[in-house]
Amino acid sequence: MFVDTPAEIATAWTNFIRVDDPxxxxxxxxxxxxxxxxxxxxxxxxxxxxxxxxxxxxxxxxxxxxxxxxxxxxxxxxxxxxxxxxxxxxxxxxxxxxxxxxxxxxAAVVIHLCLLAGLLHRTAYGANALRAQAIGPHVYLGARSFTTKQGQTGIEAFELGIRIRHNEIQATLSARVMQVAAGEMVSGTVADDEHDAGFLLSNISPTRLQKWDARKSRPLDITFDNASLRRSRLFLLNRITELFCAILQESGVRYQRTKFSPSRTIALPRLSLAQIAHPDHAVLIVNNTGARLVDRDRQRIIEALRFDGLQFRGIDFYRAGMPATNADWTQLVDARTALLVLNPANAPFGSVRIQGDPCSRPWEAYHGLTTAILGQDDVDSYTWAKYVHLYRRDKPRYPVLQGLDCSVEHDTVVLPDVPAKKLYELRRCALELGIKCNFAQGKVALPTQCELEGEFTLIHTDAVTLQLGSLKGEKLLMAAIVKVRAGNGEIQIVHREFHSELGLGDLQALTRQYPCLQNGIRADHFFVVDDANQVFLQRISGALAPKILLNAKYGSIEQALDEMARNEGLLPSGVFSRGADWALLPFYVSPGKAAGRKWRDTAYIEDRGVFLRYFVPSLLPAEVAMGFSNLHDLMVFHNPTPVANGSGCVPVESGLLGQNVVKLYLATLTSGILRLEETSKASLLEKLASLGGMDT
Incomplete structure (x- = not known):
């Protein structure tokens, strides 16, 4: 399943620094x-x-x-x-x-404070210098602006985080967003200076720096444009990591900046649309918008659903596309019918309504229905359908439901006036329906040549804090458990259960069965358990995910940019070359013709002993729309001294490539399934686990 990488494979600096001293x-x-x-x-x-x-x-x-x-x-x-x-x-x-x-x-606290002190004492304002601003216990670096679909301007500042694990220091930058109004930010003031240094924040609570929805364009993480590169997260992460290295060196601490040096690749092909292209369901489209859907748009919806080659048994409209007049359609879900429900978008929220008021999410509705605070007439029909068929989960079959929020103008559903290829949200719905149909059928094909066998348990946990009325502050703890069997070239789903609102006793009982939970439910966590030997896999996600920052042949980001500018690596258009001769950001850009055209079809693995670091190349060229989402760490844990609360779980320190949980996870990476026309950093197993819960 794994083969050696070519000898000429590039190495890359990451945002980790290994401390060699105790x-x-x-x-x-x-x-x-x-x-x-x-x-x-x-x-x-x-x-x-x-x-x-x-x-x-x-x-x-x-x-x-x-x-x-x-x-x-x-x-x-x-x-x-x-x-x-x-x-x-x-x-x-x-x-x-x-x-x-x-x-x-x-020691971790001391190191963290000392690095922050070193940064804050050295802060200098200038075009190429780091600009740090401390607000309470938070430190912000740099800022960038964006525009929403409504034409409003926002400022996004980066909050610095420092993590220490496995004797490695990791710098992270998390985006915090605020609105700009009448020349000032709601939560601060914009600074105008000759160096375009960025921003000044007033004394504010970070809880007010909330992310906005409906952005017109995603702010830059990765860019090769000379005019904006030094304000990107790529540049700032390089600079802060270099600065921390300098602080360690001056303090006499032995260290090494960590490289990503892959030694293995995956020999198996990725899962593709071919594995989910023949669902045994017909799609019934329900117009739940209360508005008219014209004939031309009905045809365009069907074209978009068929565009990527998914072959449903049929596609039809409920009531010929006329608006649904009541909730009778919620009873149409059966073993052979998948529902695509068109809902009215309530900007800036979604389609969820509680007692007639728009709501940004359905959790308060689910909990209110569970506790009989609310009834069916108090919520919109799609939320009721999800509650009855998914949240309550009292039926043996898995119902296939998919919603899509649609714009409504003058009592008419409005679709973008573009070809089917560019109706991305509808195409995404087709993929979601295909995955869910396969989940309902109870099996998903594995890649050809995959001979893996075994029984595994997929677990997805979530924790939601309620935000409305008397429920505000109450937490909902949820766990989805999906048992699967791998063999004969497929994954069979043999059992699934969903625990929608866990109490303390429920959690303790689940932890006795699955020690990986450790008597705690965390938001959006995923585990794969090997039932035969009781080891479990976990992918490090969120801000802790590692980042590829720079080709390791360069000593620093400024050195790389200066060298490229002096040697025709800066093109007349003002963009730095992404060619193989420069490879400023290896693995994100092509390694050149010598490596062949199939380099994007595999994943690159570095065995670090206690964890595996892997990179999944994008099918698309590196561009400003890309983020730092393709490099990830996998860890495997076992439970040598079982304790009731799961606290005896410790990492497996070597031989991870030989673990079946690792093989199954890496064998189920996807291309064109979890992301439209693109590879995914995550395994299809994560999607299967979340479908056992409330992934709708």
Whole structure:
């Protein structure tokens, strides 16, 4: 299943730095090397905010910074604060007679604070310099603007995070968004200066920096345009990682910047549309918008659903496309019929309505229906259908439901006036229906040549905090469990169960059966359990996912850009070359003709012992629409000393490529299934697990 990579394969810098000293010794050296204006030492201290200050800690922390900095003539924002694990707990640096470490002796906290202090003390404003702004316990780097579909302007700032695991330091940048109105941001002010340095934030709560929906264009993560590259997340991650390396070096800490150096590739072809192209269902399209659907648009909907080659048993309209007048259609789901429900879009929300009011999500409705606070007449018919057939899950068969929010103008459903190829949302619906039909049929084909056999359990967990009325703050804990059997070239789904609202007793019982849960339900977590030997796989996701930043043949991002500019790597159009001669961002851009044209058809794997790092090339060329989503880590855990709460689970430290859970996961990477006309970083197993829950 795995073969060696070519000898000439590129290596790439990542946003990880490996510390070669013992982690405690590294913390002591970093702390000892810090100075206050050339004299004195920093000491690590901690504080606990009063409960009343915890919802908006920034004001209290800023006041504490001014109290510390004032007598020393320092900028208060140069004093780093870091949230601890306890309620209202924060660590910070303050003047001390000697470099001291708190009683907790938490080396990771000390390293984190010292790196933040080094960054904040070195901050310089300029076109190519890092610009850092500290607000309470948060540090922001850089900003960029975007425009919504409604023509509103937003500013997106990057919040710096530092993670330490496996003796590696990882810098992360998470986007935080605010609105611009009348020349000012709702949560800050825009800075105008000759260097276009970026932005200034006022003293605000980070909870106000919420992401917006309905963006007209995605802000840049990766770009090769000279005019915007130095404001991209690619550039900032390179610079912050380089700065942290310099701080470690000056402190006498032994380190190595981590490379991605793959040694293996996957020999099996990816799962493709051919594996799901023949569902045993007919599609019935329900016009639930309350508006007219013209003949031309009915035909265009059918063309879009058929565009990618999915061969449903038939495609038809409920009531010939006339608006549904009641909820009778919710009873039409059966073992051979898949429903595509066209719902009215309630901008800026979706189609969900509770007691006549639009709502951005359905969880409050599901919980209200479960507890009899709400009845069928209190929610829209599509939410009722999902509750009856999926959330309540009291029927043995799996119902195939797919919704699509549609624009309505003048009592008429409005589709974009584009060819079927560009009706992407409808094409995406066809793929979703194909996957769900295969799930309902109970089997999915494996790639050819895959001879893997075994029984596995797929688990998807989710945690939702309710936001409306008297339910506000209450948490819903959910777990979907799907048991599968691999063999004879396919995955058979042998059992599925959904626990919609878990109590403490339910969770403890599930943990005894599946120790990977460890008596806790976390949002959007996924596990694959090998039932034969009780090991389980987990993919590291979210902000912790590693990033490929730069070809390792360059010492720094500025060196790379300067070298390209001097040697005709900067094209007359103002764009840096993406050609193989430069390979600024290897694995995202073509490795050249020598490597052949099939390099995008595999995945590249680096065996790091305790974890596997793998990269899935995009089918599309690297461009501004791409993000850092293709490099990921897999870990496998076992339970050598079983404990009731699952706390005995520890990582398997070697031989991961020989584990069946790893083989099954990597054998089920997809192309054109989970992402339209594109590869996916995740396995189809993750989709199957989520379908066991409320993935609709």
């Amino acid at each position: 982690i405690d010794a590294a913390a002591e050296r970093l702390l000892a090397s810090l100075r206050l204006g050339g004299k004195g030492h920093w000491a690590v201290a901690s504080t606990e905010l009063a409960k009343a200050d915890r919802k908006n800690p920034d004001v209290r922390i800023q006041a504490r910074k001014r109290q510390i900095a004032g007598p020393l003539g320092l900028d208060p924002d140069a004093i780093p604060f870091l949230r601890g694990t306890g309620e209202g707990q924060y660590f910070f640096l303050k003047p001390g007679p000697a470099a001291t470490v708190p009683a907790e002796n938490n």
